[in-house]
Amino acid sequence: MALVVVPARFVPGVFQDLADIGTKGAVVITSGFSEAGEEGKKLIEDIKKIADGHTRFIGPNCMGVTSSEAKLSALMIPFLHDSGEVAFISQSGGYGLQLYIRASAMGVGVGKFVSSGNESDLKGWNYLEYFGQDDDTKIITMYIEGLKNGRKWYEAAKEVTKKKPIVAIKVGVTAEGSKAAASHTGSIAGSDKVYDAAFRQAGVIRAYDSAEMFDYVKGLLYSPLPQGKNIAIVSNSGGVAVETADRLIQNGLKVPTFSEEAQAEIQELIPGFGNAKNPVDLTATLNMNSFLNVPDIVLKQPEIHGMITISLGTSIIKTMFPDVADEDLTGMYTWINNTLLSTYKKYDKPVIVIDPSADVAGESAKILEAARVPVYTTPERAADVMGVLYRRKLYLDKVNA
Amino acid sequence: MALVVVPARFVPGVFQDLADIGTKGAVVITSGFSEAGEEGKKLIEDIKKIADGHTRFIGPNCMGVTSSEAKLSALMIPFLHDSGEVAFISQSGGYGLQLYIRASAMGVGVGKFVSSGNESDLKGWNYLEYFGQDDDTKIITMYIEGLKNGRKWYEAAKEVTKKKPIVAIKVGVTAEGSKAAASHTGSIAGSDKVYDAAFRQAGVIRAYDSAEMFDYVKGLLYSPLPQGKNIAIVSNSGGVAVETADRLIQNGLKVPTFSEEAQAEIQELIPGFGNAKNPVDLTATLNMNSFLNVPDIVLKQPEIHGMITISLGTSIIKTMFPDVADEDLTGMYTWINNTLLSTYKKYDKPVIVIDPSADVAGESAKILEAARVPVYTTPERAADVMGVLYRRKLYLDKVNA
Incomplete structure (x- = not known):
């Protein structure tokens, strides 16, 4: 080469x-x-x-190409993920490279990165076909300014999504944005609605901003798919429960009331003014017994297909115990998260965690993510990711029918 | 008390x-x-x-109340911001508290926090009126599950927004979400469309998720308002330029082509394959001369009212110089950011910075934010904040006419 x-x-x-x-x-x-x-x-x-x-x-x-497997970083700036199950095809060179670097800091391994540039010879659909049959690639991501051969891309994508998810962001949705894209890589952006329809029909998961794209990837990479639309919410705050429920419903999911038996079991662990119905409100009393044991009751319900829960993140634990030394706090949230992880991993159901301070005090979140439980800063993003997982399940059901 | x-x-x-x-x-x-x-x-x-x-x-x-000025933290969990120009009224207790803590970690000072709970006596509009006339409060934020007296709230909000911005998030937008809210604080969520219209007419800035709310606050707190709708984009990547332009247009702003003279001046500093028109593409060559000097040419143009630019964040600098010691890298991005800050502060125009790794490697971003230049992870959020600032300017023009 x-x-x-x-x-x-x-x-x-x-x-x-x-x-x-x-x-x-x-x-x-x-x-x-x-x-x-x-x-x-x-x-x-x-x-x-x-x-x-x-x-x-x-x-x-373009900015070049990498393969962690081949230990190749043929980029303008020397950088290489140690390994990774994600392939990233980017028409944007500079920003693609920044996202490639960001993914590494997020803990998402991008094993193969192609900055595809003007695509004068090899095009998006060539890369899609290649990564589609590459066993080391579990998810394909694309940053698209404009497709060079929309029909071929669509046909390739449609085949690949039967085997592995494609998450794509399409930029240049306004006339001005398209103009900037044209001057940049010579791409014609095309009508945004056409892309939207093509993505949907080909089973491609569309992200609307670049942070969203790798957040979706994290969910798809770490989490099993929900086998149905019934999601439980376990929160220590009504606000989080409301935001999460709102967004799950908007994603076509449900937040069904638990059985009487399950409610009774949960009620034993939470204060009388809590809520055992779903969403579960553990209340702000921060009782460790309820915090550590309610998730198991929830996840073992056969009619529940997944759970979104809020974390006692680093910030809140530090605040609860202002006089405790940093290393003891680390011990505390390591123990809490490991205890919860043993529950989360008992069931083959998606568990998505909200930690409102994950982006500013991420130590606790990192423990969960190292064990491949996805953590997001907002209830909205957590619910959107559950929606992505559910729609992926529906898509696979359809193409496998 | x-x-x-x-x-x-x-x-x-x-x-x-x-x-x-x-x-x-x-x-x-x-x-x-x-x-x-x-x-x-x-x-x-x-x-x-x-x-x-x-x-x-x-x-x-409720979770209680704080005042940094009075050194009062009457919360369930002891926590207090050192100081702050933001007041935060939250109907959610537990989540409100988490957001209050998160704001601190973000560097946004919330000087006064009220967890208003069921609002059986004092209600949202009472707090609005109080913070409206409180000289230490520059911005008011609200986390709303449902208003207790919509008419009074609307009248209070309408007066307050003439003097200072109100940024509010309204949760419980679906029937299920509303149900969760009712069981939580006894609020009736009401029709989301009614809230949307009332917010708009009262000049209240609506945020749609909790991360968005404090991101808007950061922009409003740190940045002057654009005096018109013409925004410059300075990027080292076409992708960022396209995403930013798209979103600025969707926010009702413009990305006008620079004058011939300005283009000539910029072209002298960038490679021939760059773009001097607006968006400026400095190209991925990462030439320090262009990076440090183009912003001044852009900001001095009288017809340009604000700028969105991409940062050479911590991640990218570390990647560019893999063999440089950490302390020398720190010196490097401190120097780069301080040089840029002296330009940004020369003009009374909003400068908003995109750093795609700000949430995972935030050292460089912290230097800019300490000098009150807002930094966001995505082009979309940066452009949305510019939109918020511009609509605030239009609103003030209207009420002062």
């Missing part, structure tokens, strides 16, 4: 050399082609003629 | 004692009143008769 970083006007010469020695693949980092006017467009046509299918290439106008 | 934490059945007796000794104010933490059936409803009626306007009270069924 050749990594081409010479100025645009020299790239045809390089491709002639590659053709002569029979190099089968190249990554063209160089910019200044179809995004840069007539001269650039002519240059890339020349290159395509020389390459003529013998030297397939990524780019041009 | 009395802090009442005895079981519900003893609270009427306590209020009798308070009446006897002439105590003017109380905070009733105790639960078990209108949210807990007929018996509780009778109890609170008894209390109201005894208090009869002489002993005004917060709650019941």
